[in-house]
Amino acid sequence: MTRRTRKTPLWEPGCVPAPGGLLDWRDGRHFDHWQDLPCVLCHQPTPMRSHYGEPVHKACAEDWITANPAEARRGRFASDIQPKRQRDDDHA
Numbered sequence: 530m531t532r533r534t535r536k537t538p539l540w541e542p543g544c545v546p547a548p549g550g551l552l553d554w555r556d557g558r559h560f561d562h563w564q565d566l567p568c569v570l571c572h573q574p575t576p577m578r579s580h581y582g583e584p585v586h587k588a589c590a591e592d593w594i595t596a597n598p599a600e601a602r603r604g605r606f607a608s609d610i611q612p613k614r615q616r617d618d619d620h621a
């Protein structure tokens with residue numbers, strides 16, 4: 530298997546949380562059902578993947594954002610896109 534570059538996300542990421550905030554990784558694509566790989570931050574095995582396919586624990590990514598707020602703004606780790614709620618403007 531060839532490694533994907535980090536330049537193109539595997540699927541479209543949403544917003545980067547503020548430092549100290551939590552990532553919203555509800556999409557099943559964050560979970561690799563096939564294998565655990567060493568987390569890029571703490572080197573412990575994890576089935577979790579970033580939007581760019583980096584193996585990383587969600588908690589480690591959140592800590593990294595808090596520790597590297599400037600670099601985090603470039604979007605290395607981002608939350609999933611929030612589905613817009615259907616507005617209830619059915620009023621006549």
Ligand SMILES: [Zn+2]
Pocket residue numbers: 568569570571572573575585586589
């Ligand atoms: Zn980790």
